[in-house]
Amino acid sequence: MYQYLIRRTFGALVVMFAVATLVFIMLRLVPGDPIAAMLYDVGDPAAIEEIRRSLGLDQPIYVQYGIWLGNALQGDFGNSIYGSRVEVSRLLLEALPRTLSIASISFVVAIVIAIPAGLIAATRRNTGADYAVTLVAFIGLSMPDFWLAILLIIVFAANLHWLPAIGYVPLSEGFWPWFSHLILPSLAVGTAFSAIVARMIRSSMLEVLNMDYMRVARSKGLSELTLVWTHAFPNALIPVVTVIGIAFALLMSGAVVVENVFAIKGLGRLLIQGILNRDYPVVQGAILVVSAIFVFSNLLVDVLYSFIDPRIRYGS
Amino acid sequence: MTNKTLDELSLAQRAELEKELGEAYDFDPKDPMFGLSKDELSGPDMSRRAVLRLMAAGGTLTAMNMLPLAGGFGDVQAASGGVLTCGWSGVGQIVTLDPAKIDQVVQFQITSNVLSGLMHINPDLIGEGDLAESWQVNGDGTEYLFTLRKGVTFHNGDKFDADDVLFTYNRSKDSSKSIHSRVLKNVNSIEKVNDLQVRFKLAKPQASFLTKTLERSSGRAMTIVSRNALQKMGTAQFGLTPVGTGPFKIVEHQLGQGVVMEKFENYYDPSRPKLDKVIIKPISDPEPLAAAMESGDIQLIGGNPIAAELIDRFTANADLVVNEVTGPGFQSVWINPWHEHMKVTDFNKPVSELMKEKGFMVRLAFAKAMDRERYLKIAQFGHGTPAFGTINPAMGFYYDKGLEKTSTQTFDVKEAQRLMAEAGYPGGKGFPTLRLATTPSGRREATVVADILRKNLGVKIQVEAKEWSVNVEEFDSMRWDLRRAGSGGDFDPDDAIVDWMQTESKFNGRKRDKSKMPFGYFSDREADDLINQQSTQADPVKRKALVQKANKITSDKVASIFLFHPADILVYHKRVNLPKQSRIPGLVDLDRVTMS
Numbered sequence: 001m002y003q004y005l006i007r008r009t010f011g012a013l014v015v016m017f018a019v020a021t022l023v024f025i026m027l028r029l030v031p032g033d034p035i036a037a038m039l040y041d042v043g044d045p046a047a048i049e050e051i052r053r054s055l056g057l058d059q060p061i062y063v064q065y066g067i068w069l070g071n072a073l074q075g076d077f078g079n080s081i082y083g084s085r086v087e088v089s090r091l092l093l094e095a096l097p098r099t100l101s102i103a104s105i106s107f108v109v110a111i112v113i114a115i116p117a118g119l120i121a122a123t124r125r126n127t128g129a130d131y132a133v134t135l136v137a138f139i140g141l142s143m144p145d146f147w148l149a150i151l152l153i154i155v156f157a158a159n160l161h162w163l164p165a166i167g168y169v170p171l172s173e174g175f176w177p178w179f180s181h182l183i184l185p186s187l188a189v190g191t192a193f194s195a196i197v198a199r200m201i202r203s204s205m206l207e208v209l210n211m212d213y214m215r216v217a218r219s220k221g222l223s224e225l226t227l228v229w230t231h232a233f234p235n236a237l238i239p240v241v242t243v244i245g246i247a248f249a250l251l252m253s254g255a256v257v258v259e260n261v262f263a264i265k266g267l268g269r270l271l272i273q274g275i276l277n278r279d280y281p282v283v284q285g286a287i288l289v290v291s292a293i294f295v296f297s298n299l300l301v302d303v304l305y306s307f308i309d310p311r312i313r314y315g316s
Numbered sequence: 317m318t319n320k321t322l323d324e325l326s327l328a329q330r331a332e333l334e335k336e337l338g339e340a341y342d343f344d345p346k347d348p349m350f351g352l353s354k355d356e357l358s359g360p361d362m363s364r365r366a367v368l369r370l371m372a373a374g375g376t377l378t379a380m381n382m383l384p385l386a387g388g389f390g391d392v393q394a395a396s397g398g399v400l401t402c403g404w405s406g407v408g409q410i411v412t413l414d415p416a417k418i419d420q421v422v423q424f425q426i427t428s429n430v431l432s433g434l435m436h437i438n439p440d441l442i443g444e445g446d447l448a449e450s451w452q453v454n455g456d457g458t459e460y461l462f463t464l465r466k467g468v469t470f471h472n473g474d475k476f477d478a479d480d481v482l483f484t485y486n487r488s489k490d491s492s493k494s495i496h497s498r499v500l501k502n503v504n505s506i507e508k509v510n511d512l513q514v515r516f517k518l519a520k521p522q523a524s525f526l527t528k529t530l531e532r533s534s535g536r537a538m539t540i541v542s543r544n545a546l547q548k549m550g551t552a553q554f555g556l557t558p559v560g561t562g563p564f565k566i567v568e569h570q571l572g573q574g575v576v577m578e579k580f581e582n583y584y585d586p587s588r589p590k591l592d593k594v595i596i597k598p599i600s601d602p603e604p605l606a607a608a609m610e611s612g613d614i615q616l617i618g619g620n621p622i623a624a625e626l627i628d629r630f631t632a633n634a635d636l637v638v639n640e641v642t643g644p645g646f647q648s649v650w651i652n653p654w655h656e657h658m659k660v661t662d663f664n665k666p667v668s669e670l671m672k673e674k675g676f677m678v679r680l681a682f683a684k685a686m687d688r689e690r691y692l693k694i695a696q697f698g699h700g701t702p703a704f705g706t707i708n709p710a711m712g713f714y715y716d717k718g719l720e721k722t723s724t725q726t727f728d729v730k731e732a733q734r735l736m737a738e739a740g741y742p743g744g745k746g747f748p749t750l751r752l753a754t755t756p757s758g759r760r761e762a763t764v765v766a767d768i769l770r771k772n773l774g775v776k777i778q779v780e781a782k783e784w785s786v787n788v789e790e791f792d793s794m795r796w797d798l799r800r801a802g803s804g805g806d807f808d809p810d811d812a813i814v815d816w817m818q819t820e821s822k823f824n825g826r827k828r829d830k831s832k833m834p835f836g837y838f839s840d841r842e843a844d845d846l847i848n849q850q851s852t853q854a855d856p857v858k859r860k861a862l863v864q865k866a867n868k869i870t871s872d873k874v875a876s877i878f879l880f881h882p883a884d885i886l887v888y889h890k891r892v893n894l895p896k897q898s899r900i901p902g903l904v905d906l907d908r909v910t911m912s
Binding site: 031032033034036037038039040041042043044045046047050051054079080082083084085086087091094095150153154157158161164165166167168260261262263264265269270273276277278 | 552571
């Protein structure tokens, strides 16, 4: 197992390096001069060149890459090229808790809805309950999350005044202020997520429920609850965990649209604004973090397999 | 204003109003100084009498400007204290508050509450002393001696004195530290006379020196910073939480999440600020902004112009106040004079000569076919003023109201169609499809422009929305056919005509291939000369004549299709009391604001 983990970790680092290199090159090939755009109103060519030089952007691309890579390996992602040139690591450290908060609560919301819904749909196949769950899942999947987000704001914030419309409050300022600001964004993001997971649970459970060992267990007189929860559900989890892992990684890389709607500066919004502004260091740093989230989420899912299904072992 | 407002005044108030109006208009129209003395036009600020007289001379004075309750906001009545939460529209984060690095209006709207300058503009865009208590100008306008206000302290407790002015100047002059060094190019030197006096020596007289170079918000180059705080904090942290002498101090700033400001107890004016705390949250999208306002999460909207489609919604809300004044800016549709079918290689001819050229005929046809009223109704939901030049109505004294009727760009569809036919494109036949460059957020209103021209001239225009950085690069290189763009924060004529209308203006095709394009989008020698002259003309009356003449030339020769002057709309909850002195177009000054 340890050898497997080491191999996978090494592979993850290679993937991250490749992604970062690709993004580095692509950013510089995309049209648009960030310094000229930033200083457009100032209109001073001397100032533009001075800033370009101070940021090293006048160097050949391979020199810029070498400098960036060398610094990144030492944990220095550089500074934003905009405004006060705040350290990228600081921006990432500020954005991550916000994204993690939304992702975690969205995840909980999704699982709390998806597991019972998926199980009900599977165990009551072709009944009214199954059709209802399927219909709601399709609606959840079809609804754009930004549209749902705006609808939630209009209903619960603007009209009912039950919850705040925008913003984020850190947990250090109190549980309820933190949580209340996350309810609406998490619902907006978690709804589609829950629909996907519920459908996956239903499909996977149906496959497992039809297996021979389930018939044997049923004929032994075990209760339906024991059959479903102890024997069927764990075996149905493998594909479900795969989907959950990918979906969580997507959540962690930032639900950009929802972050924008709720004015929360999470990882997704940081990344998108960085791209639009051609803020190279921010994009490169954020992409490294996002790729790390993806590869290590996949690794975690693979490790979880071995706990869920004892038959799965990772040897040398 | 309606008669209802007048009826609400007491007899004493009406008598006072009529007396002031009478005095304001009591001058000989032939008197170039309108009955004012040179001292009345000097600092520390202009007297109410002088301001009203100049506005009367400019034809912009009405009772509206003088009513205590004019514009829907009154004198401060509520008690001090309270917390105001603001949403800053159309922006995702406030990247810096360091005046040396500020490049957006949304940023200096905040620093105007935190940092001071030697001068600050009032609601009539006239400069008043801020940290400068008084000033004297020498005979030829090249030396300014400022006496600084006594007893001013920075937020960190340091005393403010002449050394801080020198420090700020030296920092701003250094292009490696400030992006605004160019603003000071006319300043030869600055000398400390004593702890409370500094002397600026200019290379040549500059009419806009007080309102442009030294203004605390839009000026930036001479917005006073604390040298100790800079050294201790470093530039990165200082840019997030700058230390100044303003009415509010910044206590927290998280990029993307907002700025928190608290009352500065030792502000030089003990009666200000009124609020205890101000929280500013950047909200980039219009719908969440509206929801936040309606839910009460925020009580005031500042920042970039509010999406026009939201204004009616806010107006219909009984809990909200929608305060609209003319904004300090202009918006245009720019025409590339190097496009084969719109080519004008030499603007230095009288209009009558230019009218013989096909390229100019097309240019003028486009301008005349632009139904500005219709554009405003559809694209801006009725908000804004039709424009025929760069000088905006907020500039008051310098604005030429008559230009709307005298400009060659006055709307006339039949004449426009005749010009197109004479140019060889009757009904737009044979005219190629043009690309109208804009940004993604400007797509909707650019489509309105394209539609109007298609309807009135039969020309096909394709809207091309590209990101700002790409848009700017193409504009600078003159790789476009038509472009929708303009200017904001234009408090002085220099901001408009110097920055846009001269051959060497900073936006005028600075990255073009000069071997193929001797100028960018426009060049006229007479306009260049007039603009240079007005820039150094200290007499406001003479300056006005020069400004208006230059403005007329750029309008008649279609430097661009001048489209509209945006409205400056401030939306706030009715609990927010915003006095008249705080309503400066383009700014969001909160030092006199109170909450009921």
